[in-house]
Amino acid sequence: MEGLVNAIGDLDEETAARLVKEMLNKGEDPLKIVELCRKGLEVVGQRYEAMEYFLSQLVLAADIFQKIVETITPKMKQRKAEIRGKVVLGTVQGDIHDMGKNLVAILLRLNGFEVYDLGVDVSAKAFVDKVKATGARIVGLSGLLTIAWDSMKKTVEEFKNAGLRERVRIMIGGGTINDSVTKYVGADAYGKTTVEAVRLATGWGGK
Amino acid sequence: MEEAMSPNERVEAARSLKVPDRVPVSPLIDFVAPRIAGVKTSDFIFKDEVTNKAIETTFDKLGGYDEIIPPQMITLSAFTLRAKLPGRDLPDDALMQVVDEEIMKVDDYDLAIKKGLTGLLLELLGRIGAGQNATRILGLGNAIKNLRVIWDRRNVPVACGGPCFVPVELFAFYRSVQKILLDMHRNTDKIVKASDAMIGESISIAKSTCDAAGVKTVFIGATRTSSTFVSPKMFEQLSLPWLKRIVEAFHKIGYHGLLHFDCNWGLNLEYLRQLPKASCTLELDGQTDIFKAKKILGDHMCIMGDVPATLFRLGTPKDIEKYCLKLISEVGEGGGFILSSGCSVPVDAKIENIKAMIETAKKHGAYKK
Numbered sequence: 180m181e182g183l184v185n186a187i188g189d190l191d192e193e194t195a196a197r198l199v200k201e202m203l204n205k206g207e208d209p210l211k212i213v214e215l216c217r218k219g220l221e222v223v224g225q226r227y228e229a230m231e232y233f234l235s236q237l238v239l240a241a242d243i244f245q246k247i248v249e250t251i252t253p254k255m256k257q258r259k260a261e262i263r264g265k266v267v268l269g270t271v272q273g274d275i276h277d278m279g280k281n282l283v284a285i286l287l288r289l290n291g292f293e294v295y296d297l298g299v300d301v302s303a304k305a306f307v308d309k310v311k312a313t314g315a316r317i318v319g320l321s322g323l324l325t326i327a328w329d330s331m332k333k334t335v336e337e338f339k340n341a342g343l344r345e346r347v348r349i350m351i352g353g354g355t356i357n358d359s360v361t362k363y364v365g366a367d368a369y370g371k372t373t374v375e376a377v378r379l380a381t382g383w384g385g386k
Numbered sequence: 387m388e389e390a391m392s393p394n395e396r397v398e399a400a401r402s403l404k405v406p407d408r409v410p411v412s413p414l415i416d417f418v419a420p421r422i423a424g425v426k427t428s429d430f431i432f433k434d435e436v437t438n439k440a441i442e443t444t445f446d447k448l449g450g451y452d453e454i455i456p457p458q459m460i461t462l463s464a465f466t467l468r469a470k471l472p473g474r475d476l477p478d479d480a481l482m483q484v485v486d487e488e489i490m491k492v493d494d495y496d497l498a499i500k501k502g503l504t505g506l507l508l509e510l511l512g513r514i515g516a517g518q519n520a521t522r523i524l525g526l527g528n529a530i531k532n533l534r535v536i537w538d539r540r541n542v543p544v545a546c547g548g549p550c551f552v553p554v555e556l557f558a559f560y561r562s563v564q565k566i567l568l569d570m571h572r573n574t575d576k577i578v579k580a581s582d583a584m585i586g587e588s589i590s591i592a593k594s595t596c597d598a599a600g601v602k603t604v605f606i607g608a609t610r611t612s613s614t615f616v617s618p619k620m621f622e623q624l625s626l627p628w629l630k631r632i633v634e635a636f637h638k639i640g641y642h643g644l645l646h647f648d649c650n651w652g653l654n655l656e657y658l659r660q661l662p663k664a665s666c667t668l669e670l671d672g673q674t675d676i677f678k679a680k681k682i683l684g685d686h687m688c689i690m691g692d693v694p695a696t697l698f699r700l701g702t703p704k705d706i707e708k709y710c711l712k713l714i715s716e717v718g719e720g721g722g723f724i725l726s727s728g729c730s731v732p733v734d735a736k737i738e739n740i741k742a743m744i745e746t747a748k749k750h751g752a753y754k755k
Binding site for chain 1: 613653
């Protein structure tokens with residue numbers, strides 16, 4: 180069991196794939212395998228924070244995990260892992276940069292969140308409509324350009340106008356974002372890195 | 387007030403690690419220019435005469451500065467990458483945005499190995515339906531020459547002639563960020579072979595572009611091999627050897643390198659000491675600690691930067707002045723520094739903030755004799 184956690188933590192794809200295969204052959208519960216993978220990803224996250232790993236290793240870890248999930252999904256039957264919370268995510272109107280947003284979506288999913296990724300150039304109304312439709316309690320607004328800040332601000336306003344501002348926690352992220360932008364936009368917090376975004380969502384719970 | 391040096395002399399002194407009369411100031415003006423000059427962003431991208439006139443108008447409205455960074459270096463991506471463009475996909479005054487998607491497939495490293503840079507680029511341009519832009523791309527040197535001719539008359543230098551990318555950075559544009567990061571782990575050998583296959587041609591095309599422009603500085607842009615994305619070890623393995631080849635090749639013939647390095651290069655700064663002394667200017671965008679860069683590289687290469695976009699947009703002229711004074715006193719110490727914006731001045735920057743940056747250099751940037 181520890182072997183799989185270590186293999187994921189060490190980004191050793193071959194060993195991880197072999198161990199998963201062996202565990203499945205032995206009839207191991209697929210959800211148990213997912214759980215071990217998540218533990219391995221926690222190791223990856225810790226090494227990233229300690230600057231032993233970099234973004235490319237996070238992307239690689241996510242890819243390894245996704246491949247494992249693809250392997251075990253047919254064996255999962257109807258059972259579903261527990262959902263930590265729901266997050267509505269998107270790059271705000273006027274901006275189409277989606278690298279950071281995509282990575283946050285991947286990492287949130289890996290950490291047990293149900294993510295509604297609205298894509299890029301998303302209107303304020305579309306964010307609000309999705310929250311109404313899904314009951315999500317966390318919203319992630321992404322944008323790289325400075326012009327995205329006004330769209331973020333507008334989106335926060337839209338939640339206020341819809342009477343939903345108190346119900347949702349809003350995080351923002353993107354290359355130019357800092358505390359003063361967060362204040363300008365009226366968001367609750369910003370994630371400087373993808374891992375920080377996940378930590379924010381985990382802290383908020385989102386149920 | 388009469389200044390002791392011309393902008394040309396001032397920038398040259400800073401680049402060669404000497405002490406100019408004062409700190410040169412060179413904001414990266416691209417998409418903010420159409421707004422200041424009152425022209426359509428679409429025309430600014432597609433019509434060279436509009437580009438060049440807008441840059442001149444902006445320069446005059448801002449009170450003048452020491453160096454022109456050719457906006458063509460930035461607008462080039464409108465012709466070489468899949469992008470959403472004003473006047474075509476977006477309103478006339480919208481900002482151009484590059485779409486990050488997988489245009490180049492993993493097998494295309496073999497194409498690069500077999501057919502080199504030109505073969506690869508022609509194939510990729512064809513895939514995004516940009517084959518007809520080849521003339522425009524090949525004409526980049528001439529476009530910058532037209533810009534230079536204007537600025538020669540005013541004795542203001544143009545910062546660079548043609549671009550030369552470290553191959554892995556070029557692959558990143560076409561592979562998408564996610565794929566290139568995976569490739570750097572899984573297809574290391576292919577990247578190395580393709581980089582070797584392309585480097586000579588990359589250098590010779592860049593030299594031709596610089597020569598057509600009549601500017602002896604090569605623009606070397608990099609971001610995906612910074613420590614924002616990959617480990618220093620990976621930078622050392624997949625980027626540094628070809629960066630050295632580019633810089634050394636140009637240095638040997640007396641050309642300068644403008645290292646336009648976006649994102650955080652903090653952990654890689656030490657490596658840059660391997661480049662020949664005074665061969666480059668390192669242009670930082672605010673994500674690398676520029677004060678640390680000065681400590682590590684200050685005696686080795688000129689440093690340029692890095693007033694952040696956030697400050698231009700949300701700060702006041704006082705905030706800008708305060709930050710610029712810190713840059714001037716710390717990074718400017720002993721010369722070898724060009725005060726600039728951290729990457730492009732944002733399109734929605736407050737004009738008084740851009741002016742504050744320029745004026746701070748002029749009023750408070752003088753070196754004591």
